[in-house]
Amino acid sequence: MGEVDPAYIQAPEHQPKLIVTEAEGIPLIDLSPLNSCDTEAEFSSLVAEIGDACKNWGFFQVINHGVPLKCREKIELAARKFFGLSKGEKKKVGRNEVNPLGYYDTEHTKNVRDWKEVFDLTVKKPTSIPSSHQSDDKELNQLMNQWPEDLPELKEASEEYAEEMVKLAYKLLELIALSLGLPKTRFNGIFKDHASFLRLNRYPPCPAPHLVLGVGRHKDPIALTILGQDEVGGLEVKRKTDGEWILVKPTPNAYIINVGDLIQVWSNDEYESVEHRVMVNSEKERFSIPFFLNPANSTWVEPLEELINKQNPVKYKPYSWGEFLAKRARSNFGKLDIENIQISHFRI
Numbered sequence: 268m269g270e271v272d273p274a275y276i277q278a279p280e281h282q283p284k285l286i287v288t289e290a291e292g293i294p295l296i297d298l299s300p301l302n303s304c305d306t307e308a309e310f311s312s313l314v315a316e317i318g319d320a321c322k323n324w325g326f327f328q329v330i331n332h333g334v335p336l337k338c339r340e341k342i343e344l345a346a347r348k349f350f351g352l353s354k355g356e357k358k359k360v361g362r363n364e365v366n367p368l369g370y371y372d373t374e375h376t377k378n379v380r381d382w383k384e385v386f387d388l389t390v391k392k393p394t395s396i397p398s399s400h401q402s403d404d405k406e407l408n409q410l411m412n413q414w415p416e417d418l419p420e421l422k423e424a425s426e427e428y429a430e431e432m433v434k435l436a437y438k439l440l441e442l443i444a445l446s447l448g449l450p451k452t453r454f455n456g457i458f459k460d461h462a463s464f465l466r467l468n469r470y471p472p473c474p475a476p477h478l479v480l481g482v483g484r485h486k487d488p489i490a491l492t493i494l495g496q497d498e499v500g501g502l503e504v505k506r507k508t509d510g511e512w513i514l515v516k517p518t519p520n521a522y523i524i525n526v527g528d529l530i531q532v533w534s535n536d537e538y539e540s541v542e543h544r545v546m547v548n549s550e551k552e553r554f555s556i557p558f559f560l561n562p563a564n565s566t567w568v569e570p571l572e573e574l575i576n577k578q579n580p581v582k583y584k585p586y587s588w589g590e591f592l593a594k595r596a597r598s599n600f601g602k603l604d605i606e607n608i609q610i611s612h613f614r615i
């Protein structure tokens with residue numbers, strides 16, 4: 268087994284166990300009642316399934332989601348071509364201190380380097396984020412997508428795919444709103460000027476998969492993630508009932524959905540954003556494509572007032588999403604000596 272840079276090595280308690288426990292997986296939900304004229308009873312049972320999955324797991328997979336397979340295959344192919352370019356070509360569209368979009372291979376999660384390379388793009392243009400995390404600094408950075416010159420199909424495939432992700436995200440938001448007893452369109456206004464991101468991930472084969480992680484344990488700070496993974500597998504979710512790491516078995520043409528920190532705060536902890544991580548493999552490379560649904564950066568995040576009452580008092584102080592993101596971007600950019608920002612810092 269080869270040597271790996273110590274920057275990648277996880278503390279012993281966070282190293283993956285390579286023997287995977289066979290266990291009941293995250294729920295698999297069929298979204299076909301959304302696309303056909305099914306009965307009201309079928310629709311209500313779908314809403315209940317979504318609610319149970321959000322409450323008990325924070326994660327689920329969906330099938331019959333309406334995203335055309337062709338569109339997915341197109342972006343998967345373009346992603347393989349992009350990561351197959353030389354390091355020099357990829358670095359031409361590299362992320363830097365000012366622009367967090369583009370290619371990047373030194374992301375850290377909880378101050379340990381991830382065994383991966385990524386390509387990030389913003390879905391709606393233009394998007395801006397506060398240039399610093401200081402509340403009194405009102406300067407905004409424009410986020411610019413960076414595209415490799417010799418791979419025009421990457422831009423085309425990404426833009427088409429992002430449109431499909433937005434459509435699916437709205438369907439899921441409506442189901443989640445209904446499952447919380449809210450009007451179907453309760454979240455739509457919050458996402459009118461959404462600032463969502465698409466990420467292409469490649470996890471190269473690793474000589475020491477027992478010591479490192481493709482992505483260290485984390486919770487997604489965003490509203491909702493829609494993840495397409497290939498057939499290799501490696502994503503693990505921390506089961507709420509016993510804290511055991513459970514492998515999310517690849518299901519052809521399914522999407523993995525997880526509620527992020529924003530839904531946890533809006534729902535005042537009714538739904539919880541759950542920890543997950545990615546194991547790597549000594550033989551195979553793995554690709555995945557998460558879509559992160561984000562509200563506008565000017566959004567103030569706080570529990571929805573309809574969900575607050577005497578028995579369920581408000582659990583979080585309001586926080587600015589843009590500032591949160593600026594702080595997080597800073598800590599993901601390199602190794603810091605302090606813990607990065609978390610929603611728990613706003614807990615009352």
Ligand SMILES: O=C(O)CCC(=O)C(=O)O
Pocket residue numbers: 466468482487494496501502543544545555556557
């Ligand atoms: O690649 C995966 O399976 C998950 C990636 C992930 O959790 C993330 O990028 O936030």
Ligand SMILES: [Fe+2]
Pocket residue numbers: 485486487543
């Ligand atoms: Fe994640």
